[in-house]
Amino acid sequence: MSPKVTTELLKQLRQVMKNPKYVQEPIQAYIVPSGDAHQSEYIAPCDCRRAFISGFDGSAGTAIVTEQHAAMWTDGRYFLQAAHQMDNNWILMKMGLKDTPTQEDWLVSVLPEGSKVGVDPFIIPADQWKRMSKALRSAGHDLVPVKENLIDAIWTDCPQRPCKPLIMLDMSYTGVSWRDKIVALRSKMAERKVLWFVVTALDEVAWLFNLRGSDVEYNPVFFAYAVIGMNTIRLFIDGDRMMDPAVREHLQLDSTLDPEFKIQVMPYGSILSELQAVGAGLLPKEKVWLSDKASYGLTEAIPKAYRYLTPYTPICIAKAVKNASETEGMRRAHIKDAVALCELFNWLEKEVPKGTVTEIIAADKAEEFRSQQKDFVELSFATISSTGPNGAIIHYKPVPETNRTLSVNEIYLLDSGAQYKDGTTDVTRTMHFGTPSAYEKECFTCVLKGHIAVSAAIFPNGTKGHLLDSFARSALWDCGLDYLHGTGHGVGSFLNVHEGPCGISYKTFADEPLEAGMIVSDEPGYYEDGSFGIRIENVVLVIPAETKYNFKNRGSLTFEPLTLVPIQSKMIDVNLLTQKECDWVNDYHQKCREVVGAELERQGRHEALRWLIQETEPLTRVQ
């Protein structure tokens, strides 16, 4: 890939930074963050402003353009990619290295005295604004909100904001009607004595109204905000999507009953003025609830004394605990997903030795098998199909320039998942299509021991996920090995494949306690730069555990794997497993065989069934 030529673009940006049409006073620097107005992890093309101005299109990065300089901060995953994609107008700021300045420090070092630094207030989260603003102020500069986005001002062929049709989910999928979700939300609001709740995250809007969309790739969400009052519901959404009679019926837009459930539909762009009107009408002690990650622009619409900010919203917490319908849907989705992967792996076993299967072909084949399954919607993230040294690049995605051919000599790592109408999947399997070395098997088995240690862990109700992270590493640590990522993330129910507020990571401390019904991934790994990558990932459901005793009546929890795809026996050094671990693998494979086998049978996929049966033969330890 050749770098994007940005000389002209930067010239234009520097012009609008001084143009009174856009800025009240000239600004000496402009910050271009990664996100969209909803702090989404995955963003729509129209929101890829940092990629537009710089050429660098990795998932994380912040650009800052001053009158003289242009600098890009990104993390270790993207040092190489950013260096390739950006021309020499740009300075690459390698985050995490000792000598790399923070954005604030760098700005202070290059700005003339008393500078103004601009940023789009609707893109920058309130907490980031606060930190940056404080640092600049203490050095004599000012962070100023620039209401019109300056990238949009120069982006002449900016794609339109997507506005695709909505999908309605009935009670068989959601288990709870949107009216009942509003009732529950209002009761949480009453508990905290707040009068209004502002829904800013796209997956929270989608979950609340039992609607899905396809405005953003991989995430079945749509651009919208909602403002919930004790007697009013306002939905801010564009396009003619509300003209669809099925949507009108779903949201009861034409019903005259129950004024407190009457949804007022308003234009997406009117959220700010409506919120300002709410803010202006508040009486003392009346509060408005917002996520502390909401944009600075929206947060400022509510005067400070009236704000009630929390790191996790009540919707985020409610959404994380799946009800029986959602859990059943997730189970169904994972069985279908396992069928697709049995087909894929059976196909790979036959095709890889021929030397014709590349990483891209394998990824496409995985999508093809998945798309044959009922209620398949799309993938849940870009497939990580990586062989040999590419497997060691944790966030790898095959592109023609790196596309490697699978062979019987290298380890293959496939991390993939899909959105089905009944659930979201995310599974990683690491395979060898020839004969793995003793060292590869040793590493794989350590990772497997870690995977089992988390999956089989029993822990008290109220335990936070980060307290389980070391279980996943213990066997690796014993050998002097480790992996530099967290162990698990929350998974949505036909929603974002990464969702809060729970997870399993040494990095977080602010995670919410695990409770029965939550769904997380369990994905330890081991990566050897330049050689291979290993990861074993199941999506697991938090369930109550039976224990012999029950200290303080707290009750215990454990995990049930929802993912039911065989773990390649060939990669396991059985004698490194304890008997308990060996039993775990055999029980797991027995369940794969029974549950997925029945579905393969039902779908008439006999060859894949034979593959499954062979792959789930019980292991035996040599004593």
Place this chain on the structure above:
Amino acid sequence: MSPKVTTELLKQLRQVMKNPKYVQEPIQAYIVPSGDAHQSEYIAPCDCRRAFISGFDGSAGTAIVTEQHAAMWTDGRYFLQAAHQMDNNWILMKMGLKDTPTQEDWLVSVLPEGSKVGVDPFIIPADQWKRMSKALRSAGHDLVPVKENLIDAIWTDCPQRPCKPLIMLDMSYTGVSWRDKIVALRSKMAERKVLWFVVTALDEVAWLFNLRGSDVEYNPVFFAYAVIGMNTIRLFIDGDRMMDPAVREHLQLDSTLDPEFKIQVMPYGSILSELQAVGAGLLPKEKVWLSDKASYGLTEAIPKAYRYLTPYTPICIAKAVKNASETEGMRRAHIKDAVALCELFNWLEKEVPKGTVTEIIAADKAEEFRSQQKDFVELSFATISSTGPNGAIIHYKPVPETNRTLSVNEIYLLDSGAQYKDGTTDVTRTMHFGTPSAYEKECFTCVLKGHIAVSAAIFPNGTKGHLLDSFARSALWDCGLDYLHGTGHGVGSFLNVHEGPCGISYKTFADEPLEAGMIVSDEPGYYEDGSFGIRIENVVLVIPAETKYNFKNRGSLTFEPLTLVPIQSKMIDVNLLTQKECDWVNDYHQKCREVVGAELERQGRHEALRWLIQETEPLTRVQ
């Protein structure tokens, strides 16, 4: 115990709260925190102001007295004790219970509009001041510093501040001279570009100058502050302690060489004015380094723009990593301590069946055996000698009212330690002098498995202790059991038995990474209210671990037990141990036998040696 009568005292306090001799304007509430001016965990009698005004003398509690009310906040350990010790002038605020208001909320609910709340600015840490002040201000009140302590004003028979002779430690104990410690500190100061460092914690002053004291029970420290500049050293200390020729020699007070190592000795009480003078003389960008736990009063002496605050000071971090001389000293101290405990347990085995040994007698006997050892100074904390149900009270200390007789029918828990000139010990053993039940053995064995899981853990350099906490609980969790305290704390070298910045607890996230040379305790437990308590505690040294591989060249760490006291085999259900765990116990006992056995032999303690040999017989699992 009968409650302290406080009616007259409270009347006097309320008078001084309005007396212009003490307060510029009348104050409507006065806060009496637990601590002293150095944020010490253990305090001298003259600093027990909260106990004086209320009668409640537990280690944690904050009293607030308003014109109408007197309230005491304390935690679950002390609900009963506080209720017994306080008369009905006092409202007990049970912290941790859902309906208990915070101090701020309670103040706001009872104070008349626009009240002034006073506190001694030299007792309250700066971070607590900030929180309280903000909460009060937002409700229209003011937190005001009251320079003269109002309790001292009414405490007519307040004991004198102790001012006991100092102990000098030579290089054979400390490994590093105080001059070299100053050099290292100044180099840390230069790195952070600070000109001054203010030493406020008593153990940090003691460590820096290689001095010890006995101003506070159990902690070999003395009342002092120090202010270190790049070319100056000021030591604030009272009494004629600096007249002792040996101290003068140790500190080179009469030497004329090296002006940058010339110690200026100043009165303890002049710290504030001297610090204000330092603050007044600073040029822009010059900084003064303070702990963020230093008192509000001292912190305010330095204008805000010149402060450099960190949670852990460079002394705290340097002090935690023991050098070879300190480590050897700690080893020697633990061998002597083990000798004393072998004597004690041998004695208890003979005496307990006679029914004449109470908890207090056992504790005294432990102290007697310890005091026979070379370089014994004092105990390192109040001995927890507890049998039967008393063992379930985690912070129990036997007093005549609760003193129970040890018997062959109940579990006995002894948590005790001492200060020797060469090191500090802290060890817990749980014993049965008759026949433990299967259930007691099961619980003990789960605790032992947790103890071993931490002690034998291998983990990468840079791992924080809190990531190891779950290892200690896993076996208990599997049975539905747990314990409600952390797993370990840092231990000083002939210094405080609890010291930062490292530890092993699910509660902390701000702990510093473990590194070779740090010393912590490993003390999981299990407590059954009304029945028994179990805890197994060793002090362990962080050492490099040999591993098969070495990921990213990080190196690995593990623990070496310094405590060498047998773990009672009678309490172990061997068949609940894995072979690895059983081997760990046997290896540990073998080391106890060899190392402590040799010392018992040397000291001619033959009966205790026989006991040790019998208690360290290898265990065998029935397969």
